[in-house]
Amino acid sequence: MADYSIIQKDFYRESGKWLSTFQIWKKCINPNLHFVYILRKAQKYQKTPLLNTFWRIVLRHYQIKYGFQIYPETQIGEGFYLGHFGxxxxxxxxxxxxxxxxxxxxxxxxxxxxxxxxxxxxxxxxxxxxxxxxxxxxxxxxxxxxxxxxxxxxxxxxxxxxxxxxxxxxxxxxxxxxxxxxxx
Missing domain, CATH: 2.160.10.10 (Hexapeptide repeat proteins)
Incomplete structure (x- = not known):
């Protein structure tokens, strides 16, 4: 669960509930939350070469798909909430x-x-x-x-x-x- 502490806090802002890993994945049907999840993973693995490359490729795909241009280098506090996608x-x-x-x-x-x-x-x-x-x-x-x-x-x-x-x-x-x- 410690792995998801920042993601948990971001998703809490949307639902008002602390979610399990499975519940977080279910919420990823929402493009805003899905993007925040991918962004947080890309931020987490910036210093791990192989995972950094993987999550940057995934993030780039969803930047194009959803219209968000936010990069892993951006310092964003917990409880980040995107109101609408695009x-x-x-x-x-x-x-x-x-x-x-x-x-x-x-x-x-x-x-x-x-x-x-x-x-x-x-x-x-x-x-x-x-x-x-x-x-x-x-x-x-x-x-x-x-x-x-x-x-x-x-x-x-x-x-x-x-x-x-x-x-x-x-x-x-x-x-x-x-x-x-x-x-x-």
């Missing part, structure tokens, strides 16, 4: 905290020049809505809700809602309440 791009140097939800159409990428050159660091309990774009060497705090279609290229403090293009910050103590459920 068209999702996350830069491999991005860091994502625990209990984060990401919807479809999201781009989290690098900025190649200027004051925000670099990659985003996203805190714990962040909800990122459909078609949001987060770019640059910025930091998104904890308990942040990024509204769909927002463009974020600046630091966002914890306990905030981000809305619009250009984005505006609205300080809110319970920003992700009822958006991020079944936290681990």
């Amino acid at each position: 068209s999702l791009v996350i830069n491999p140097k991005t860091v994502i905290g625990k209990n984060c939800n990401i919807a479809h159409g999201v781009t989290i990428g690098q900025q190649n020049r200027g004051k925000n050159e670099g990659y985003p660091v996203i805190g714990d309990e962040v909800w990122i809505g459909t078609n949001a774009v987060i770019v640059g060497g910025i930091t998104i705090g904890n308990n942040v809700l990024i509204v769909p279609n927002s463009y974020v290229n600046f630091d966002v403090p914890s306990n905030s809602i981000v809305i619009g293009n250009p984005a505006k910050i609205i300080p809110t103590a319970n920003a992700t309440m009822d958006y991020i459920n079944r936290k681990v």
Whole structure:
């Protein structure tokens, strides 16, 4: 069971139940959960040459099939939840905290020049809505809700809602309440 601790926590976010290995496999009929399972396996075996190659090939197949562009190098905390499958791009140097939800159409990428050159660091309990774009060497705090279609290229403090293009910050103590459920 220790082998599945991170996978268990990811799947718990969807079902609210701790699942056995067999139950996890049954849930893999869902494309989002299936991809997260494959991604976590690819992350786990990065330092084992033969298994690394195998899981990278499997991951690449499902990146193309489901439209997720997330790589094993991406640091993602436990309790990761993908709301819908399709068209999702996350830069491999991005860091994502625990209990984060990401919807479809999201781009989290690098900025190649200027004051925000670099990659985003996203805190714990962040909800990122459909078609949001987060770019640059910025930091998104904890308990942040990024509204769909927002463009974020600046630091966002914890306990905030981000809305619009250009984005505006609205300080809110319970920003992700009822958006991020079944936290681990």
